[in-house]
Amino acid sequence: MRKGQATRQRIVDRAIASASQDGIDTLTIGALAAELGMSKSGLFTHFGSKEALQIEVVDETVRRFTEEVVRPALALPPGKNQLRRMFGDWVAWSFDDTRPGGCPLAAAAFDFDGQPGDVRQRLAENIALWRQVLRNAVEAAKAVDLAATVDSDDLVLRIIGLYFAQHLYHWLLDDNGAGDAALRSFEALLAGPDTP
């Protein structure tokens, strides 16, 4: 039983690294078995289908994101410092060494948007939830030290935009200063408001 769990963990770790580089959509039981030096039937005892494997990559990545980014920020009191922690840890997350091509959810979010099914649904649910967490933190900060005139939805749209822009600059355009540029821009957003 314990050995089974360790094997399953090893499969998921390899699947996340692979999805980070090539995307969740190209993950297959066969290709992953070859990478791991396992038999296809061995993999099938852990994941009965390609889709089950893809969903586990989403779910496990979300679990790690929750531990590394969401929980530490939510442990802080509301305010600009909580927002800074949330965004700063999110940007740091996008550069994590264990994901050689960046967070697999970023690519999957753009890749699966036109493909109805369980993977798309799971991605949409989790990203909508993260958007709501950000919005709640913005609303709470307005009662503390963020300008009450800030439009919360607009600020969240901009924050999410900054994240994906720096991801693109860093991973596709090889711009090593993108994370720092996004953090500076985020700071200017907090200093605003320039929103109506």
Added chain:
Amino acid sequence: MRKGQATRQRIVDRAIASASQDGIDTLTIGALAAELGMSKSGLFTHFGSKEALQIEVVDETVRRFTEEVVRPALALPPGKNQLRRMFGDWVAWSFDDTRPGGCPLAAAAFDFDGQPGDVRQRLAENIALWRQVLRNAVEAAKAVDLAATVDSDDLVLRIIGLYFAQHLYHWLLDDNGAGDAALRSFEALLAGPDTP
């Protein structure tokens, strides 16, 4: 000759629609031949490899983007109105009916970032070029009616962020108001500056 060109065009149109929904990375000669009711060997006379087909999808999408978005904006004099036209047409582009899953370059930009090769390089070159066009327009606007204190790189980072955020909201989160929200936010950016 003319018939050959028409067939090639039909293949590319179908490839772009398919890439819009399922991504450029899953485009294959075999799958596309099946969708078009053509033989694989027939497709091979037009595109000698999967990669050649993928690159043609990038190049043809860039040609259309240049005609529909870049040229009309560059025909205007520099200033905020030129920037409005540039961003407004870009957002409208992301909702075009001929691409049922959105612009295939958006997904590919996040999908291929970890996959070295010609497709990634072509994507990176074209997106870097578009970023430069945006930056030039921002710089030119500062000599006309945009606040001279605006940090051009920061404004471009935010504009690109707004585009990808509204793409995500619209295509993955089924948020129909995302395009309008991005246009409003863009207008507030121009009204700024809140940048240091």
